Amino acid sequence: MDLLNTLVDKGLRRELPTREEALAVLATSDDELLDVVAAAGKVRRQWFGRRVKLNYLVNLKSGLCPEDCSYCSQRLGSKAEILKYTWLKPDEASAAAAAGIAGGAKRVCLVASGRGPTDRDVERVGKTIEAIKEQNEGVEVCACLGLLSDGQAERLKDAGADAYNHNLNTSEATYGQITKTHTYADRVDTVQKAHAAGLSACSGLIAGMGESDEDLVDVVFSLRELDPDSVPVNFLIPFEGTPLAKEWNLTPQRCLRILAMVRFVCPDVEVRLAGGREVHLRTMQPLALHLVNSIFLGDYLTSEGQAGQADLDMIADAGFTVEGAGTSSLPAHRADVAAATAAASAAAGHGPCGSAPAEAGCGSACGGCSGHTDTAEAAAEAAPAAPSQAEPGAVRPDLVAVRRRGAGTDLAPNA
Numbered sequence: 001m002d003l004l005n006t007l008v009d010k011g012l013r014r015e016l017p018t019r020e021e022a023l024a025v026l027a028t029s030d031d032e033l034l035d036v037v038a039a040a041g042k043v044r045r046q047w048f049g050r051r052v053k054l055n056y057l058v059n060l061k062s063g064l065c066p067e068d069c070s071y072c073s074q075r076l077g078s079k080a081e082i083l084k085y086t087w088l089k090p091d092e093a094s095a096a097a098a099a100g101i102a103g104g105a106k107r108v109c110l111v112a113s114g115r116g117p118t119d120r121d122v123e124r125v126g127k128t129i130e131a132i133k134e135q136n137e138g139v140e141v142c143a144c145l146g147l148l149s150d151g152q153a154e155r156l157k158d159a160g161a162d163a164y165n166h167n168l169n170t171s172e173a174t175y176g177q178i179t180k181t182h183t184y185a186d187r188v189d190t191v192q193k194a195h196a197a198g199l200s201a202c203s204g205l206i207a208g209m210g211e212s213d214e215d216l217v218d219v220v221f222s223l224r225e226l227d228p229d230s231v232p233v234n235f236l237i238p239f240e241g242t243p244l245a246k247e248w249n250l251t252p253q254r255c256l257r258i259l260a261m262v263r264f265v266c267p268d269v270e271v272r273l274a275g276g277r278e279v280h281l282r283t284m285q286p287l288a289l290h291l292v293n294s295i296f297l298g299d300y301l302t303s304e305g306q307a308g309q310a311d312l313d314m315i316a317d318a319g320f321t322v323e324g325a326g327t328s329s330l331p332a333h334r335a336d337v338a339a340a341t342a343a344a345s346a347a348a349g350h351g352p353c354g355s356a357p358a359e360a361g362c363g364s365a366c367g368g369c370s371g372h373t374d375t376a377e378a379a380a381e382a383a384p385a386a387p388s389q390a391e392p393g394a395v396r397p398d399l400v401a402v403r404r405r406g407a408g409t410d411l412a413p414n415a
Ligand code: SF4
Pocket: 065, 066, 067, 068, 069, 072, 073, 074, 075, 076, 112, 113, 114, 115, 146, 361, 362, 363, 364, 365, 369
């Protein structure tokens, strides 16, 4: 296909495709799907080889959020019977993080529900970062605490944070239909604050919320303009008890096309397969490794992922390798930019306080903030029996399980 040859050439040159080309990827047929994956896979291998970066989520504070993000089980008025707890203590968070690191995670993502942190929360998270870094040399820590006020990104950086996640989630045009308590512009502002403070910016999207192809292309082009180092791609987990509970409109093929489009638009960026991969890609997950270079290990914030060992087996079986702590995730030219940004920030008085050098959500549905469901038992009661052969795009609440282990419980985490 001329389209795919053009997109590969552009991806290898880090050149932005046109909107029409990005839309055409989403419009390809099932007969063309393997060609699309192979083409985007060439771009993935050019910039990231066959490495897969593992990230591990620690939900520092779960539920009880005053915001109304429609996709989120932690939202105001959510009926989802998720775990609800207030801030984990630094040693509790550090113990949860250690399980993920032992499982091969290179980055720990510290997430807290809420509109945004108070200054006291930032201080508390700073102590948690310190505890994790003291016990796990070389680990990257990303904070995901919602909308940031002036000066908070710098304080997180000073406390040793390497990165900050805040997702755009969907296009500017549809944002108001998803959330009313804050705006798309608020989200952009927080990503820019993180960037300006010398933190590696992480910002992505949620697909499957009823958006059009144009919306998907809009949000991915907006992300390219914001230039984050990592782009998590979530697939909506339609939890009972949330307004989007009936939005089961993704197929594995659609998910692969979306991931390929993101890879073509953001060729040299860490594209992370995030919440919803098990639910929507199902047995097609290994094909997605040809498109993304990063995944979450184990469970999400409020829902369960597949077993951590199954993630590791899948990576090995598909012929990929887990990226080690000593390897730079990003291509040299992007790592250089990140280092230069951090140096500029340090020169401006926001030095990294002797912690690991920066490389290049929850406020924000980071990864599996999408862990949003009613109890597994309630879902099972309400759901029809699972069909023996899954229909593409079928309603499958049987695939969604609320997290009942790891952080905030007495049970061992899944890592
Ligand atoms: S996504 Fe974050 S800000 Fe929005 S409702 Fe969920 S926890 Fe609150």
